[in-house]
Amino acid sequence: MLELCAAGLRSVPTISALDDRIEAGELLAIVGPNGAGKSTLLGLLSGFRPAETGCVRLDKRPLSDWTPLRLAKRRALVAQRLELGFDWPLRELVALGSEAEAGDVHRALDALDLLPLADRGVLSLSGGERQRAMIARALCQLGSLNANGEDGGLLLLDEPTSALDIGQQQRLMRLLRRLAESRRMAICCVLHDLNLAARFAHRVWLLEQGQRIASGTPSEVLHAAQLERVFNAQLELLQSQHLSTPVLALRS
Ligand SMILES: Nc1ncnc2c1ncn2[C@@H]1O[C@H](COP(=O)(O)OP(=O)(O)OP(=O)(O)O)[C@@H](O)[C@H]1O
Numbered sequence: 001m002l003e004l005c006a007a008g009l010r011s012v013p014t015i016s017a018l019d020d021r022i023e024a025g026e027l028l029a030i031v032g033p034n035g036a037g038k039s040t041l042l043g044l045l046s047g048f049r050p051a052e053t054g055c056v057r058l059d060k061r062p063l064s065d066w067t068p069l070r071l072a073k074r075r076a077l078v079a080q081r082l083e084l085g086f087d088w089p090l091r092e093l094v095a096l097g098s099e100a101e102a103g104d105v106h107r108a109l110d111a112l113d114l115l116p117l118a119d120r121g122v123l124s125l126s127g128g129e130r131q132r133a134m135i136a137r138a139l140c141q142l143g144s145l146n147a148n149g150e151d152g153g154l155l156l157l158d159e160p161t162s163a164l165d166i167g168q169q170q171r172l173m174r175l176l177r178r179l180a181e182s183r184r185m186a187i188c189c190v191l192h193d194l195n196l197a198a199r200f201a202h203r204v205w206l207l208e209q210g211q212r213i214a215s216g217t218p219s220e221v222l223h224a225a226q227l228e229r230v231f232n233a234q235l236e237l238l239q240s241q242h243l244s245t246p247v248l249a250l251r252s
Helices: 038-044 070-075 089-097 102-109 127-141 166-182 194-200 224-231
Strands: 002-009 015-022 029-032 053-058 077-078 154-157 185-189 203-208 210-215 235-237 248-250
Touching: 002 038, 015 038, 015 053, 015 210, 029 038, 029 166, 029 194, 038 077, 038 154, 038 185, 070 077, 070 127, 077 127, 089 102, 089 127, 102 127, 127 154, 127 166, 154 166, 166 185, 166 194, 194 248, 203 224, 224 235
Parallel strands: 029 185, 029 203, 077 154, 154 185
Antiparallel strands: 002 015, 002 053, 203 210, 235 248
């Protein structure tokens, strides 16, 4: 779905040239320390920051060739900072700028546990509710929940769990994994919680100073020695008989 051919940014903040593909059916996590360039990289993958070296192609066409309207139907970015602006009723915010019908909005609100809040003004929502509202809106934008036979588009999320309690974190990550697998979406998500990345992502990119220094399955990338160095943290890897990947814990 998305192809990077020596794609990068020369101007500050720089992103070193990347070659890779993000395919339909895949949930990719991007991890790395503060300031590593994760949000900047999402900008590059989404086309909001045009590539300054190489090329980013969506469905084999350079992002720069897409009209804004067509691109908005194929890829959505849920940014870290949420600008709500006006006090829309939630169900209107979720449908805003898309061709979503009432049924699509209902499904998106339901998927994000927001149906009871559908008629509330968005400025009255809590931080976690707002965060889920913007994800529901992105799913409507892409038409992902009613994609019949076709793949459900490219969804890019910047720290989508940062305001969520642990129950909502689990529900969201399960939803994203399910959407990737059953709706054939390509989902790329910046995460600070390495345990969420380990548990739910098919693949992980580890970023350091604008450079991808590791890519692979969670167990290939998230090993203690590498993480201790990159994050300057002291960690313990705990094995659980119920989990396929180890749990990362901070030492006191
Ligand atoms: N316009 C700019 N001019 C100069 N430096 C910038 C600019 N925008 C961002 N930066 C710097 O580029 C680096 C990468 O920023 P970015 O937001 O991509 O990091 P991040 O990995 O997403 O960080 P965080 O985990 O803190 O959200 C940071 O050090 C940031 O201060």
